[in-house]
Amino acid sequence: MEEKKDILILAIESSCDETAAAVVKNGREVLSNVISSQIALHTLYGGVVPEIASRKHIENINGVILQALEDANVTLKDLSAIGVTYGPGLVGALLVGVAEAKAISYAAKLPLVGVHHIEGHIAANYIEDKELTPPFVCLVVSGGHTHLVVVKDYDCYEIIGRTRDDAAGEAFDKVARAIGLGYPGGPKIDKAAREGNPEAIHFPRAKVADAPYDFSFSGVKSAVLNYLNGCKMKGEPIIEADVAASFQRAVCEVLVSHAVQAVKDYHLPKLALAGGVASNSELRRLMKEACEREGIAFYYPSPGLCTDNAAMIGAAAYYEYQKGTRHGLDLNAVPNLKLLER
Amino acid sequence: MKKILALDSSGLVASVAVVEGDAFGSNLLAEYTVNYKKTHSQTLLPMLDEIVRMTELDLQTIDAIAVAAGPGSFTGLRIGSATAKGLGLALSKPLVAISTLDALAYNLYGTDKLICPLMDARRNQVYTGVYEFCGKELKRLIEPTAVDVKEISEKLCEMKRDVIFLGDGVPVYQKWLVEILLAEFSSCGNQYDFAPAHLNKQRAGAVGTLALRYLQEGKTQTAEEHRPDYLRLSQAERERAEKEQSNRV
Numbered sequence: 001m002e003e004k005k006d007i008l009i010l011a012i013e014s015s016c017d018e019t020a021a022a023v024v025k026n027g028r029e030v031l032s033n034v035i036s037s038q039i040a041l042h043t044l045y046g047g048v049v050p051e052i053a054s055r056k057h058i059e060n061i062n063g064v065i066l067q068a069l070e071d072a073n074v075t076l077k078d079l080s081a082i083g084v085t086y087g088p089g090l091v092g093a094l095l096v097g098v099a100e101a102k103a104i105s106y107a108a109k110l111p112l113v114g115v116h117h118i119e120g121h122i123a124a125n126y127i128e129d130k131e132l133t134p135p136f137v138c139l140v141v142s143g144g145h146t147h148l149v150v151v152k153d154y155d156c157y158e159i160i161g162r163t164r165d166d167a168a169g170e171a172f173d174k175v176a177r178a179i180g181l182g183y184p185g186g187p188k189i190d191k192a193a194r195e196g197n198p199e200a201i202h203f204p205r206a207k208v209a210d211a212p213y214d215f216s217f218s219g220v221k222s223a224v225l226n227y228l229n230g231c232k233m234k235g236e237p238i239i240e241a242d243v244a245a246s247f248q249r250a251v252c253e254v255l256v257s258h259a260v261q262a263v264k265d266y267h268l269p270k271l272a273l274a275g276g277v278a279s280n281s282e283l284r285r286l287m288k289e290a291c292e293r294e295g296i297a298f299y300y301p302s303p304g305l306c307t308d309n310a311a312m313i314g315a316a317a318y319y320e321y322q323k324g325t326r327h328g329l330d331l332n333a334v335p336n337l338k339l340l341e342r
Numbered sequence: 343m344k345k346i347l348a349l350d351s352s353g354l355v356a357s358v359a360v361v362e363g364d365a366f367g368s369n370l371l372a373e374y375t376v377n378y379k380k381t382h383s384q385t386l387l388p389m390l391d392e393i394v395r396m397t398e399l400d401l402q403t404i405d406a407i408a409v410a411a412g413p414g415s416f417t418g419l420r421i422g423s424a425t426a427k428g429l430g431l432a433l434s435k436p437l438v439a440i441s442t443l444d445a446l447a448y449n450l451y452g453t454d455k456l457i458c459p460l461m462d463a464r465r466n467q468v469y470t471g472v473y474e475f476c477g478k479e480l481k482r483l484i485e486p487t488a489v490d491v492k493e494i495s496e497k498l499c500e501m502k503r504d505v506i507f508l509g510d511g512v513p514v515y516q517k518w519l520v521e522i523l524l525a526e527f528s529s530c531g532n533q534y535d536f537a538p539a540h541l542n543k544q545r546a547g548a549v550g551t552l553a554l555r556y557l558q559e560g561k562t563q564t565a566e567e568h569r570p571d572y573l574r575l576s577q578a579e580r581e582r583a584e585k586e587q588s589n590r591v
Contacts, residue, residue: 044582051416051576055569058420062427062566076432092417095383096424102387103428107401329387 007080007321008072010104011314012065014097015089015117016144017048018307019060023072023079024314027123027322028130032071033304033311036060039184046183047173054092061100068310076108083317086114086327087337088144094333102329113317114327117308118145118339119157121274123315124301132299137268139259141283142275143169143186146255148213148262149339151272154319157339160262161213168251169277171217175224175247179240189244190280196241198249198282201227205254212265213258220250252283260290272299279303344405344557345371347390347429348550351382351422352414352442353461353510355543358389360399361550368554372397373547382421401433406562408553410544411439412571413469413486414461419570430565437568438553438561443486446509447473448548449541455504456483460511463488468511469573470494472501480552488573491515492522499526508537510544 006025013020017038023031038056042048069075084101087094098114105112122138134154140147146168148161166174169186176185181192203223208214224247231238263271271291277283278300291298305312343364350357359373374389393399409426412419430437446459452475461469468491472484484497491511498505499522507519516536523534536542556562575583 045578049576049578052578054416054420055572055576058423058427059569061424062431065431066566092420095417096420099383099386099421099424100428100431103425104432106387106391107429107432329391330384332381332383 007318008074008078009081009083009113009314009317009321010065010068010076010079011083011115011310011317012097012101013085013120013308013310013313014057014061014093015085015087016093016308017042017053018309019057019064020308020310021065021068022310022314023068023074024311024318027315027318028126030127030311031074032068033309034064034068034071035309036064043183046177048090050090050092053090054096057093057096061096076104076110079110081111081113081317081321083113083115083313083321085117085120085313086331087334088117089335091333091335094335098331098333102331106329111321112327112331113320113325114331115313115316115320116337116339118147119316120312122149122151122272123319124274124305124312125272125299126315127311128301128305129299132270132272135268136270136272136299137259137263137266138272138274139255140274141168141255141277143167143173145275146215146217147339148258150262150266150268155323159339161211161215161258163215163217164208165216165218166221168215168217168255169275171221171251172277174221178225178228179243181240181244186277186280189248190282192241193245193248193282196239196243196245198245200239200242201246203246203250205250213262215254215258217251220247248280248282252280252286255283256286256290259287260294260296263296264294270297270299274301274306276307279306344554345403346406346408346438346550346553346557347401347404348408348546348553349386349422349426350410350442350445350544350546350549351386351418352410352412353418353544355510356382356385356389357544357546358386358393359546359550360393360397360404361547361554363551363554368551370547373545375545377543382418386421386425401429404433404435406436406438406553406557408438408440408549409568410442410445410549411568412442413463413488413573414442416572419572423568423570427565427568430568435565436562437565438556439563439568439571440549440552440556441486441571442544443469443471444480445549445552446544447471448480448552449508449545450506450537451475453506455506456498456501458494458498458505458507460491460507460509460515462511462514463574466490468494468515470511472498486573491518495519495522499523502530502532504533506535506537508542512536512542
């Protein structure tokens, strides 16, 4: 009997402000995971500046890739394929990773597999829990995305809910700025909220008519801004920790109730979290409680696998590779790539 | 004999070439230049692949990868640089960074006139410099810079020499240039000209030929350390610097 060969994939991710490379074995085992974060740089500007992000990517990318190969103790000759995020994201940032990945794949004669960034976030769960298999419901929450996805198979998705306006992480960033906590908003609010009372102020939990799984976060964001203005007008003190905690509770409750409803409606016993906001402690806590109450198996990646990283891209690339997905030398960055269009 | 793979995606043109040479001379093995639509991300590597197949080139036999490193379109420069860096990483070859403006000027090898490459830099500016040939040497009289087209044409008028313009900034600013230059140049008897089609845009052949010299002089970079030379800060950095400046005053 022929011995089954291990599939080693070098994955590259540069869709936003992290330059990342990883080597992943058989889609589940991370041999290396290198991330060069630019957060400190973008903090000066209160958010990610696309041109600065792109410039940093080109400065860092070879070093990050070489480190990933070294940490995994492999050379290009040991690899089966190159995986790369080609959308969605910032076009200039994506292009650096895509051009680099294509050149390496061409010169090293390795197959190229383009990966959807959100597919990567979902696949982070396969790394975290080696036993997790589709189908399951996945709540993808990040600075740019809020999707409720039914993962039918490794390569088959149905988006059943999405945000109508702001992404959850975007609302965190905007509220953090308004309270004066700064960038990045998610971790800042999470931290401030620990000292606050989540029931101090009641912010609205929005529902979208006729779309039980859709989200809307602009209302709660506006409610926070109105509350802050009201306090200033009345000369009342603003307790930042209470505002952060109450806002966070409002957002997380909606995320949890929609996700749990979807699991029930679709008769799937598993629920997974994905994306940067998935590392929010309140969201994890509330989701875990709800899942225990309802008898749902709950999966969530460790914080390092929630934020942008290349290991998750390597996991997603593995399943695409196994399916036979191969991209050509003309692969382009697609900033608004849809999950179902590829 | 050294062999160079050269890339230029700094402007509207995408160009790939393989140049070989030694102390006695240089030879253009292949060049693929397209001045059509700006989708360099989709065209650059397929163009290289075509050259590789046409010339039965084994990429391992090249000695260095040359890239037009700026100035130019920020995104275009990064596509060229990332491609060069990826090739350099996978092939374990050094990179040679060539100024886009130097390479453009080199197209007019041997002229006794001043050479003024103009690249459209938007915001009413051009990336430009002023060059002349001293024998085989290309000499910079005005270093690469991003300026108003009026500023560079005034400086040229002061230099009182015949000049040839080239680059993708020419069609954009030709009307202005002619207006300014007609008035100034006619009074002192100097002439200006615009380079013809086969010489007036980026050519990876020129990048590669210049790179042969750089390689001989040991002016190479590792693929890891290479980065484009944009000549300009990002808009956010510029605005932040201006704000700090005005706060200080």
